[in-house]
Amino acid sequence: MKEPVFTGTCSAIITPFDEHGAVNYDVFGRLIDEHIERGLDAICVCGTTGESATLSIREHIAVVEFCVKRVNHRVKVIAGAGSNDTSAAVYLNQHAQDSGADAALHVTPYYNKASQTGLIKHYEHIADRSEIPIIMYNVPSRTGVSFTSETYRVLSQHPMINGVKEASGNFSLLAHTRAICGEDFYIWSGNDDQVVPMMSLGAKGVISVAANIAPEAMVQMSHLCLEGRFHEASALQLKYMDFIDALFLEVNPIPIKAAMNLAGYQVGSLRLPLCDMSPAPLETLRKSMKAIGLLD
Incomplete structure (x- = not known):
């Protein structure tokens, strides 16, 4: 039986930039250390929140390598490796593997919008060439395509496919997937506002934007769920709802970077076409x- 890559809370870590727009590795290193010190169970690097879409391939590889080295096995590292070009996804997956990452995150192919058969072929092709677990990523609001539960069932049978970061907001899909995929196909919430309800249906945790700045709350929320203490977890979910909603008033990661700069983290600006918050x-x-006490 497969083991989940992680349980609890994984931060979808931002990529800080300096005043010239280059990756600020000094700040990035401090952020990684703080994430670990404040109890996070894993770090996802070069995902959506890490602005992977505007990192060059060379930068992407360097950021992953830096993160893995800085973490140094203290927690699990999940490296973003997704692409709408299957060969490019294999390439990034190989580099994630070579860097020592514990798993790779692969978003559904965007823009060219694969069919369900295409999704199966895409993920099987990557997984056949991977020596680290694959976590799929379903976020149809960004990609224009979603998995079906039957596609999940087929892909769940591959030994290198560990599960999925589910950010569709479709609880019917989640329930049907849990019903037909067996116990060793793992699901993580990709939405900070749905951690508790998703974990009540069997999700193993969350890959979280809010954890960049409120790690203790997100860790406590997910761990209470893992312990079956859903009433307490629900109270925490509701306490943070206004803040979580504010983190998505504009497209991620615009608000989380703004929040971190407000809190004094000096993570820099964004790369176009993303721009400062209105x-x-x-x-x-x-x-x-x-x-909620994140600012005086």
Whole structure:
């Protein structure tokens, strides 16, 4: 039987930039150390929140290698390796594997929008060439395509496919998937506002944006669920709802970078076509952070 890559909370870590727009490795290293010191169970590097879409291939590989080396086996590292070009995804997966990452995260192919048969062929092709576990990533709001539960069932049978980061918000899909895929196909929430309900249906944790700045809360929330203490976890989920909603007033990772800069982390700006947060939603974000003690 497969073991889950991690249980609990994994941070979808941001990529900090300096004033010239280059990766700021000094800040990045400090963020990695703080994430671990504050109890996170895993780190996902070069995902959506890490602005992988605007990192060059050379930067992407270097950021993954830096993260793996800095973590040094203290927690699990999941390296983003997804692409809408299957051969490119294999290439990034190989580099994640060579760097020492514990698993690779592969988003569904975007823009060219594969059929369900294409999704199966894509993921099987990558997994056949991987020596590290694969976590699939379902986020149809960004990619325009979603898995079906039957596609999950087929892919769950591959020994190198560990499970999926589910960010579709489709609880019917989640329930049907849990019903037909067996116990060693693992699901993680990809939405911070749905951690508790997803874990009540058997998800093993969350790959979290909010964990960049509120790691203790997200860790506690997921661990309470793992212990079956859903009433307490629900109270925590509700306490942080306004803040979590504010983190998605504009497209991720615009608000989380704004929040971290407000809190003094000096993570820099974003790369175009992403840009700074608009004044009105920024003020809403600021108020939500003050309400839960993230700002004085």
